[in-house]
Amino acid sequence: MPARPLLLSHAMLPRAICLLSCLAGLGTGGGLRAQEPSGYRPMRFDEDWRYLRDPARAVDPLDALKYIPLDERGEAWLTFGGEARERFEYFHNAQWGAGPQDSDGYLMQRYLLHSDLHVGEHVRAFAQLQSSIVNGRTGGPRPTDQDRLDVHQAFFDVSSKLAGGGTLTARLGRQELQYGSSRLISAREGPNVRLSFDGARLLFASGDWHVDAFVTRPVETDPGTFDDDADEGRAFYGVYGSGPLPLLPDGRFDAYFLELDRDTAAYVQGVAEEKRRSLGTRWFGKPAPWDYDFEFVWQFGTFDGGTIEAWTVASDTGCTLSWPWQPRLSLKADIASGDGDPTTAGLQTFNALFPRGAYFGEPALIGPANIIDLHPAIAVVPTDGLRCYADWDVFWRASVHDGIYNAALVPLRSGVGSDRSLIGNQLQVGAEWRAQRHATLSLVYAHFFAGPFLRDTGAAEDVDYVSAWITLKF
Secondary structure: OOOOOOOOOOOOHHHHHHHHHHHHOOOOOOOOOOOOOOOOOOOHHHOOOHHHHOHHHOOOHHHHHOOEEOOOOOOEEEEEEEEEEEEEEEEEOHHHHOOOOOOOOEEEEEEEEEEEEEEOOOEEEEEEEEEEEEEOOOOOOOOOOOEEEEEEEEEEEEEEEOOOOOEEEEEEEEEOOOOOOOOOEOOOOOOOOOOOEEEEEEEEEEOOEEEEEEEEEEEOOOOOEOOOOEOOOEEEEEEEEEEEOOOOOOEEEEEEEEEEEEEEEEEOOEEEEEEEEEEEEEEEEOOOOEEEEEEEEEEEEEEOOEEEEEEEEEEEEEEEOOOOOOOEEEEEEEEEOOOOOOOOOOEOOOOOOEOOOOOOOOOOOOOOOOEEEEEEEEEEEEEOOEEEEEEEEEEEOOOOOOOEEOOOOOEEEOOOOOOOOEEEEEEEEEEEEEEEOOEEEEEEEEEEEEOHHHHHOOOOOOEEEEEEEEEEEO
């Protein structure tokens, strides 16, 4: 019988965090040598530790796990890594006062452990276990809260050098996908359980150009032990490319075609089979002191015998000032189409596919469907490793005939009962402190001011949200 992952009580948590912090701090002296890279990446399989072939570049004792040569010439090597995240969340008036309420918050725990085997320059095997647990949540775990123990990733790579210096890699197995700004395809970092896919990818890279083609099915999140399978009711495939865009200052662009087929898809209009294709492009760059990120997506396909015609325009523009604390002033603006008439066969509600969980802030009350939002923000860096930020987000419905949805595109409220657009406003403040190489601490507070649409359609209490978490990596 598979071993069950350790459950930490609230009383055990401080001791566990202390122990992990001590382990994480071995040999670092609380800091990181400026000339050495930390190496940790959002997608752990993107890490490259070959610089540790030179033992003099090792930073602390845990680096002994990052590059383990398996032959005398170092052409075969093994890497081990992992992560522990302990996260507390509290909602006052969750879902604007609808549903079960929690008086003292809950604890979420996520543990990841991976190994990465390279045999020469052309063969590779990567495997990762995930254990995600929630304790003390009134109403029980949400769909992305709990997965006691499962294989999160397990894939095999075969690579080949091409004429002209390019590389072609075939990847087969269970793997995370994340592209661009994570608006449409994300590993879902915010929620407790990260997302992976079963399938095959073909990855081409040459200089500044990258093109991926993939055929996959998303992996179900089941709460037990070694019970996650590919979702036979959903198929996801497409092509995603990225390269330089000389027409814009310091410009780059992404272009992609994606298709998501679902046997069962739920919208305010109803529940039916969906075949949705997305054609999109993203233009972005960082011509100091400015930075910009614009994305345009058109969607078409079929739903319940009718045609899909949906779209989104998203933007993030910022300027980092040469002042103390390096303040960055920014403005995000997004529009995602909504259904014009739920009583007819055509569907105009935008589907963000597999977006990042905290799309409009950590509370994740609203998802990017039938939405207009305007989102000014400021972020400062008071000292190395510490980032503080504050933002204000205003939400309207794009179509008063459609409802609102969460980040997983589950309908929260229909448009029946109100012809008003304003959903509400959200204030968020937070801080992230990279305490040292292995440890990051984060704190967020948010307040959602319920607007006229919510007051017209049910519970409309203001929401308070507090979250604090520590992430430890090696």
